[in-house]
Amino acid sequence: MNILVINPNSSTEMTDHLRVVLTGIKRVDTNLTVVPTKGAPAAIESACDVASATIPMLELIRKANEEDHHAIILACFADPGLEAAREVSNALVLGIQQTSLHVAAMLGHRFTVLTMTSSRVPAKEQDIRRFKLESSLASVRPLGLSVAEIEAQPERTEEQIRRVSRLAVEEDGAEVIVLGCAGMAGYARDVERELGIVVLDPSAVTLKVCEALLDLGVRQSKKGLYATPPH
């Protein structure tokens, strides 16, 4: 099966990192193509960034329709342009936020989403409404670190993920933690072990669910919300 992973930002470092991580966990019968989105912002941290990323990302998806991809993964936790991508594509399209939140809701009573800074909290809460999962939400909690800080300071990042996850468990009743930023991914296993809960890396979760859905031969319903636009 051929899966196109689109990193909706333009960062080649992040794309390379994503390729390494996903290649490490993909099935042997999975062919991965991992690409950045030229023309998109280097990081997606606002509704403006989402809009800016969506247009070149949709170009990639239109081009992909003429190629031989069985599925497309949008690998940014904002799920930018997910609905539009599903309209345009003839293939299965998954966003890493929607997919990982559903898996989180399957594996525990309530989940907490970790985000970077407090300014991102309301946008995450809106996204959880967009996916109709607010009844499973324990909380959205910020690390208090920017994308740049997360990349530059691994120890401080690890410390913060551990500290904030513990607060989510103790004060909000979280049973599952969703790491709402690519830079947080590497720290999942340690926190999981230490706190005795589940910690999800959305990109990894989505690749695996994508392989599963391709085995089943399903894609998004093309009747209704994701119908192919007439023109």
Place this chain on the structure above:
Amino acid sequence: MNILVINPNSSTEMTDHLRVVLTGIKRVDTNLTVVPTKGAPAAIESACDVASATIPMLELIRKANEEDHHAIILACFADPGLEAAREVSNALVLGIQQTSLHVAAMLGHRFTVLTMTSSRVPAKEQDIRRFKLESSLASVRPLGLSVAEIEAQPERTEEQIRRVSRLAVEEDGAEVIVLGCAGMAGYARDVERELGIVVLDPSAVTLKVCEALLDLGVRQSKKGLYATPPH
């Protein structure tokens, strides 16, 4: 007060029509500038169209920051890019869907949104969740007419608006009807009189609410969801 009305599609006919209608109801102390969005689709009928319209619309808004506008109205019922526009703008930004749905919820127990075709119903339902007004929703009902048909066949359009509004009142308990497409606007008063309910034209409602909010000196909260992005 100077209000910039952006028609997020590229149609100059619609823009001209909008200018005529809004000029007819604006206050004397209101200066209106009504512009189309060059580079946007001619009509906005899908999530893809929303994405395509948002980028050139945001350009207009960035430019507007250097001009002397006190408020900006996005005059398409999909409220395309409303969140991004509010991030970018230093002025009050209103979308005609959000504004008219809140006014509808003020004026009756439950409202029905009329949309064009049945394929638009799920997107409208999602928008109503986006604005957290689902408890005030009676129904979303399609006219079964395309934008082109609405423009070309006024009698059939009027007949359908009347017929579907009556069904919304009798079967869904609607007390207010929101005309979810610019082409439906001219028929509000007749249906209102005939059915004894309130029928709202979102552009008109939003212009008036905009003038009111400018008098008050408020704009969207710039702390949180609509905070100005750092870069």
Place this chain on the structure above:
Amino acid sequence: MNILVINPNSSTEMTDHLRVVLTGIKRVDTNLTVVPTKGAPAAIESACDVASATIPMLELIRKANEEDHHAIILACFADPGLEAAREVSNALVLGIQQTSLHVAAMLGHRFTVLTMTSSRVPAKEQDIRRFKLESSLASVRPLGLSVAEIEAQPERTEEQIRRVSRLAVEEDGAEVIVLGCAGMAGYARDVERELGIVVLDPSAVTLKVCEALLDLGVRQSKKGLYATPPH
């Protein structure tokens, strides 16, 4: 346009104050009549007070039907008797709580209502359900001051509004503050500036929305919840 503002309590001081404030912001083409409600309690601080205020207020509204008012504003944050007033009146009737909560929900992701004492919190929460806006609620927070203290101690009041608003922003994620008591109105602008959020004075908001809706020629739907009673 002729707008009758009914202060649903009997206090002439509050009524005079309200007249001054609203006169200062009304449009030049607006004729305001601001009256107290004789026979109502001096302040409205309980469900009993609401009931006591409603009867003489409805008398004023019945009388207004024979006069030349285009709209009526009920200027008490409990919106006492709003549904009954809308049944009785032939004119547009607005309550300052319902109107300002909808405007608050338009301008930010979530709002906090400031009330006087902790004993009023559950009644405010019930009101927010009455208006179906609980999904937009950040919190109801008491100042810990009685109406009398708010009137007598402006400095302490200002200090408390600032302090409690800051807590609402930092702990509850409020992006908009609604000042749920007439005596708090004068302090809006300072807090707004200091905290970088929106602070709404419900009476002022409602006067402006009222002018806007009169321009549009709409009133509450008279089919359904607000239908004129048969007798």
Place this chain on the structure above:
Amino acid sequence: MNILVINPNSSTEMTDHLRVVLTGIKRVDTNLTVVPTKGAPAAIESACDVASATIPMLELIRKANEEDHHAIILACFADPGLEAAREVSNALVLGIQQTSLHVAAMLGHRFTVLTMTSSRVPAKEQDIRRFKLESSLASVRPLGLSVAEIEAQPERTEEQIRRVSRLAVEEDGAEVIVLGCAGMAGYARDVERELGIVVLDPSAVTLKVCEALLDLGVRQSKKGLYATPPH
């Protein structure tokens, strides 16, 4: 135990009928006083009627505080002034709507409320939100009969209750029917037998629950929503 049953309207016929029915089912250790509300409307069919009934009803309750009543039942399905009555009274106060809706929600997955005419449906829906039971609601269905018709035409009334209840079961999934008007009470048992569901007469249900709560020695919480007003 002494229970004061207040019929919040002024009809002595209804009051007499209520006295007969409740006396027939009361416990031997229950002393019932059933009184009409002088000065209230003859029937309560609007928010205005609710307001008009509340004031003289509250007078009865204040007077009752000086007498020897252990509980008060407000025997009108609108539960007029329930919150105010609970503030004022030192005794347990129950409304027949709130009480019977909770019992309905205990006895089946979803309930339907029968009301008189379609114009009452939105007010009933609002009441169900007031009592936070909307998740247990199957539907509110009108009989299409006025209070006068219900009293004058018993056969037509019985026929309509049967027909509408059957629709509620078959189309809305109702498992319990709540008879939302005193005049419907006599027909409960027959419909219950015929349809194999539960049909509740709110006055009867509430008298029995009232006796039960008096045995327990509880009343409404006087901390919070129902706190005794300071003055």
Place this chain on the structure above:
Amino acid sequence: MNILVINPNSSTEMTDHLRVVLTGIKRVDTNLTVVPTKGAPAAIESACDVASATIPMLELIRKANEEDHHAIILACFADPGLEAAREVSNALVLGIQQTSLHVAAMLGHRFTVLTMTSSRVPAKEQDIRRFKLESSLASVRPLGLSVAEIEAQPERTEEQIRRVSRLAVEEDGAEVIVLGCAGMAGYARDVERELGIVVLDPSAVTLKVCEALLDLGVRQSKKGLYATPPH
């Protein structure tokens, strides 16, 4: 009236205690039979325990169908097997959790459930969804005591109930406390007096509601969720 009270665990001590308490408050015309469930766990503290208790409890209920019981009360706060019991029984079946939560929601704006340890909190939250009462929930709060500790340390238990109830009132806005464990029952009156709120002992509440519903001649609806299984 003959009421069978089934203690769904196998503890004869708890059963004896329950018999004493309920006998002390039953009506003189009520015949109580209080039995433990042989073969059930000694205490019910997990979903496994619920499953284990349900089978022998259903046996008791099937046997009861051949005896002369008018109602059955399941006297464990988890309401184990309530839906199955209602399917099987020809009599009224009440669970002490569902019944007391509805009474709690009647008597105050929001209620708090006290449970034993923090590990039980999510199961209680799930139960409150099962009964569709989440809008009336203030919080679920653990005492931090095991069943064994509650039995062995009455003073510490009383102290914890008082302390945690106070936090529920002050921090969560609770107006009613539901004692979510049989061992907590004896302390209700003192806390009630001290905090000025309502504190409910679920077994006692349910016995009284059961007597009331038997007087009315109703049981659970046997159409729909609780229909008698075909075989």
Place this chain on the structure above:
Amino acid sequence: MNILVINPNSSTEMTDHLRVVLTGIKRVDTNLTVVPTKGAPAAIESACDVASATIPMLELIRKANEEDHHAIILACFADPGLEAAREVSNALVLGIQQTSLHVAAMLGHRFTVLTMTSSRVPAKEQDIRRFKLESSLASVRPLGLSVAEIEAQPERTEEQIRRVSRLAVEEDGAEVIVLGCAGMAGYARDVERELGIVVLDPSAVTLKVCEALLDLGVRQSKKGLYATPPH
């Protein structure tokens, strides 16, 4: 990876059929063990059946803890004893209802669950609340066929699935259909093609998601709702 599929009923025919279907779609690196539940009912059509199936099923799970299974799938659409099974098991445990409903909610705006007879509808609605997915629900629709009829009459079954699915799409806005009974599974692809929507066979979906989650190395959170019971 070793996956134990437990058919929670005792039917060897169903178990054999399930083994054939799942073996046909499993990955080559998946070892499947598919077993019936001795001592469970032959079919699970009530809350009683759920209870009866749970005990012997939990026995299988306890035994499985001593064997070498990486995951357990409960292959009955009622998800009987899912919470208890997750408490007891050291392995990942998935129920086919919860898993397929989450996948349905990922792939379309709203889903419809097909069930056998109308008497099962309320239990399915309760299950959807149990999994907190009611906001994604279009409807639960019965086929009007018993398990026996579904097995004996394939043509009538196919015809009913097609007819009812079409109604779900046209009247309820369903974009995804979930086949809520094992006997319906074989008809998914045809209906899918004909109606242009997604039709999910829960067992197949769950096997694939299970393989995906095992690749990820996650299981249900063992902190909170699914914590291992102390004894």
